Amino acid sequence: MPSDYKQVEEKMRKIMDSMIEEFGTIRAGRANPTILDKIHVDYYGTPTPINQMAAISVPEARMLVIQPWDPSTIKGIEKAILASDIGINPQNDGKLIRLAFPPLTEERRKEIVKTIHKYSEEAKVSVRSIRRDAVEVYKEQKKKSIITEDDLKDAEKEIQELTDKYCKELEVTSEKKEKEIMSV
Numbered sequence: 001m002p003s004d005y006k007q008v009e010e011k012m013r014k015i016m017d018s019m020i021e022e023f024g025t026i027r028a029g030r031a032n033p034t035i036l037d038k039i040h041v042d043y044y045g046t047p048t049p050i051n052q053m054a055a056i057s058v059p060e061a062r063m064l065v066i067q068p069w070d071p072s073t074i075k076g077i078e079k080a081i082l083a084s085d086i087g088i089n090p091q092n093d094g095k096l097i098r099l100a101f102p103p104l105t106e107e108r109r110k111e112i113v114k115t116i117h118k119y120s121e122e123a124k125v126s127v128r129s130i131r132r133d134a135v136e137v138y139k140e141q142k143k144k145s146i147i148t149e150d151d152l153k154d155a156e157k158e159i160q161e162l163t164d165k166y167c168k169e170l171e172v173t174s175e176k177k178e179k180e181i182m183s184v
Contacts, residue, residue: 005158008134012127012166019123019170023177026112031064031101041080043073050077064099071095104181112181120174124167131163 024034033056040047050056054068054077068074071094078097081090091098104112138155141147147155 011130015123015126022119031058039080039084041076062101066097109181113178116177123170127166131159134159
Protein backbone atom coordinates (compact mmCIF):
# COMPACT_ATOMS: atom_id res chain seq x y z
CA MET A 1 0.00 0.00 0.00
CA PRO A 2 1.66 3.29 -1.05
CA SER A 3 2.17 6.07 1.48
CA ASP A 4 -0.70 8.07 -0.08
CA TYR A 5 -3.10 5.38 1.10
CA LYS A 6 -1.57 5.59 4.58
CA GLN A 7 -2.48 9.29 4.73
CA VAL A 8 -6.04 8.54 3.61
CA GLU A 9 -6.32 5.79 6.22
CA GLU A 10 -4.88 8.07 8.91
CA LYS A 11 -7.53 10.71 8.17
CA MET A 12 -10.28 8.09 8.32
CA ARG A 13 -8.87 6.73 11.61
CA LYS A 14 -8.97 10.25 13.08
CA ILE A 15 -12.66 10.53 12.19
CA MET A 16 -13.30 7.18 13.87
CA ASP A 17 -11.41 8.29 17.00
CA SER A 18 -13.30 11.57 17.05
CA MET A 19 -16.66 9.78 16.91
CA ILE A 20 -15.65 7.45 19.74
CA GLU A 21 -14.63 10.51 21.78
CA GLU A 22 -18.03 12.12 21.08
CA PHE A 23 -19.77 8.92 22.20
CA GLY A 24 -17.82 9.11 25.46
CA THR A 25 -19.41 12.46 26.26
CA ILE A 26 -22.96 11.14 25.77
CA ARG A 27 -24.65 10.71 29.12
CA ALA A 28 -25.80 7.11 29.29
CA GLY A 29 -27.34 7.00 32.76
CA ARG A 30 -24.09 5.66 34.18
CA ALA A 31 -21.48 7.87 35.77
CA ASN A 32 -18.63 8.36 33.31
CA PRO A 33 -15.83 10.88 34.02
CA THR A 34 -15.42 11.61 30.28
CA ILE A 35 -18.65 13.61 30.43
CA LEU A 36 -16.59 16.33 32.15
CA ASP A 37 -13.83 16.40 29.51
CA LYS A 38 -15.25 19.35 27.58
CA ILE A 39 -15.99 21.45 30.67
CA HIS A 40 -13.38 24.08 31.45
CA VAL A 41 -13.14 26.15 34.63
CA ASP A 42 -11.73 29.66 34.77
CA TYR A 43 -8.68 29.01 36.96
CA TYR A 44 -6.74 32.23 37.54
CA GLY A 45 -7.76 33.49 34.10
CA THR A 46 -6.96 30.25 32.27
CA PRO A 47 -9.67 27.85 31.03
CA THR A 48 -8.64 24.57 32.67
CA PRO A 49 -10.21 21.10 32.32
CA ILE A 50 -11.73 19.78 35.55
CA ASN A 51 -9.59 16.63 35.44
CA GLN A 52 -6.48 18.84 35.74
CA MET A 53 -7.83 20.54 38.87
CA ALA A 54 -9.40 17.70 40.79
CA ALA A 55 -9.57 13.99 41.44
CA ILE A 56 -12.63 12.48 39.77
CA SER A 57 -13.94 9.18 41.06
CA VAL A 58 -16.95 6.92 40.49
CA PRO A 59 -17.93 5.54 43.92
CA GLU A 60 -21.11 3.95 42.54
CA ALA A 61 -22.72 3.37 39.14
CA ARG A 62 -24.70 6.63 39.04
CA MET A 63 -22.43 8.96 41.02
CA LEU A 64 -19.36 11.02 40.16
CA VAL A 65 -17.35 12.65 42.92
CA ILE A 66 -15.07 15.59 42.16
CA GLN A 67 -12.51 16.48 44.82
CA PRO A 68 -10.58 19.66 43.91
CA TRP A 69 -6.92 19.78 44.87
CA ASP A 70 -7.36 23.48 45.65
CA PRO A 71 -10.52 23.90 47.79
CA SER A 72 -10.90 27.52 46.62
CA THR A 73 -11.80 26.26 43.12
CA ILE A 74 -14.90 24.34 44.21
CA LYS A 75 -17.28 27.25 43.44
CA GLY A 76 -15.74 27.72 39.99
CA ILE A 77 -16.05 24.02 39.19
CA GLU A 78 -19.67 24.00 40.35
CA LYS A 79 -20.43 27.09 38.25
CA ALA A 80 -18.80 25.55 35.13
CA ILE A 81 -20.82 22.34 35.53
CA LEU A 82 -24.04 24.32 35.91
CA ALA A 83 -23.19 26.37 32.80
CA SER A 84 -22.45 23.24 30.75
CA ASP A 85 -25.10 21.26 28.91
CA ILE A 86 -24.73 17.95 30.78
CA GLY A 87 -28.04 18.48 32.55
CA ILE A 88 -26.96 17.42 36.04
CA ASN A 89 -27.05 19.67 39.09
CA PRO A 90 -23.90 19.45 41.20
CA GLN A 91 -24.21 18.99 44.96
CA ASN A 92 -21.47 20.89 46.78
CA ASP A 93 -20.64 20.14 50.43
CA GLY A 94 -17.70 22.55 50.62
CA LYS A 95 -15.05 19.85 50.07
CA LEU A 96 -16.51 17.68 47.30
CA ILE A 97 -18.90 18.01 44.41
CA ARG A 98 -21.22 15.11 43.79
CA LEU A 99 -22.97 14.53 40.47
CA ALA A 100 -25.89 12.12 40.75
CA PHE A 101 -26.94 10.70 37.37
CA PRO A 102 -30.69 10.07 37.22
CA PRO A 103 -31.87 6.90 35.48
CA LEU A 104 -32.73 7.47 31.83
CA THR A 105 -36.34 7.58 30.71
CA GLU A 106 -37.38 5.72 27.56
CA GLU A 107 -37.93 9.05 25.80
CA ARG A 108 -34.44 10.29 26.76
CA ARG A 109 -32.89 7.02 25.55
CA LYS A 110 -34.52 7.49 22.15
CA GLU A 111 -33.19 11.07 21.95
CA ILE A 112 -29.70 9.81 22.76
CA VAL A 113 -29.97 7.12 20.06
CA LYS A 114 -30.93 9.85 17.56
CA THR A 115 -27.83 11.80 18.60
CA ILE A 116 -25.70 8.68 18.13
CA HIS A 117 -27.16 8.23 14.62
CA LYS A 118 -26.39 11.88 13.84
CA TYR A 119 -22.73 11.56 14.95
CA SER A 120 -22.39 8.30 13.04
CA GLU A 121 -23.86 9.77 9.83
CA GLU A 122 -21.62 12.86 10.07
CA ALA A 123 -18.59 10.61 10.50
CA LYS A 124 -19.56 8.49 7.47
CA VAL A 125 -20.04 11.65 5.37
CA SER A 126 -16.55 12.79 6.43
CA VAL A 127 -15.04 9.42 5.48
CA ARG A 128 -16.73 9.55 2.08
CA SER A 129 -15.48 13.09 1.61
CA ILE A 130 -11.93 11.91 2.26
CA ARG A 131 -12.49 9.17 -0.36
CA ARG A 132 -13.76 11.71 -2.89
CA ASP A 133 -10.79 14.05 -2.31
CA ALA A 134 -8.27 11.21 -2.55
CA VAL A 135 -9.78 9.89 -5.79
CA GLU A 136 -9.70 13.42 -7.23
CA VAL A 137 -5.96 13.58 -6.52
CA TYR A 138 -5.43 10.35 -8.46
CA LYS A 139 -7.65 11.50 -11.34
CA GLU A 140 -5.60 14.67 -11.53
CA GLN A 141 -2.39 12.59 -11.66
CA LYS A 142 -3.94 10.50 -14.45
CA LYS A 143 -4.77 13.68 -16.42
CA LYS A 144 -1.15 14.80 -16.09
CA SER A 145 -0.01 11.33 -17.18
CA ILE A 146 1.79 10.76 -13.87
CA ILE A 147 -0.09 7.48 -13.39
CA THR A 148 -1.73 5.06 -15.83
CA GLU A 149 -5.39 4.15 -16.17
CA ASP A 150 -4.67 0.87 -14.35
CA ASP A 151 -2.98 2.73 -11.50
CA LEU A 152 -6.05 4.94 -11.21
CA LYS A 153 -8.38 1.92 -11.11
CA ASP A 154 -6.19 0.26 -8.45
CA ALA A 155 -6.12 3.45 -6.38
CA GLU A 156 -9.90 3.84 -6.59
CA LYS A 157 -10.35 0.21 -5.55
CA GLU A 158 -7.95 0.53 -2.57
CA ILE A 159 -9.54 3.77 -1.41
CA GLN A 160 -13.03 2.29 -1.73
CA GLU A 161 -11.94 -0.69 0.37
CA LEU A 162 -10.64 1.67 3.07
CA THR A 163 -13.88 3.64 2.92
CA ASP A 164 -15.97 0.48 3.27
CA LYS A 165 -13.81 -0.72 6.16
CA TYR A 166 -14.19 2.53 8.13
CA CYS A 167 -17.89 2.94 7.36
CA LYS A 168 -18.44 -0.61 8.67
CA GLU A 169 -16.37 0.17 11.80
CA LEU A 170 -18.37 3.35 12.38
CA GLU A 171 -21.59 1.35 12.01
CA VAL A 172 -20.49 -1.35 14.48
CA THR A 173 -19.32 1.22 17.04
CA SER A 174 -22.59 3.13 16.69
CA GLU A 175 -24.68 -0.03 17.15
CA LYS A 176 -22.66 -0.97 20.24
CA LYS A 177 -23.28 2.45 21.80
CA GLU A 178 -27.00 2.20 20.94
CA LYS A 179 -27.27 -1.17 22.68
CA GLU A 180 -25.47 0.27 25.71
CA ILE A 181 -27.95 3.17 25.92
CA MET A 182 -31.02 0.99 25.45
CA SER A 183 -29.91 -1.55 28.06
CA VAL A 184 -29.01 0.86 30.88
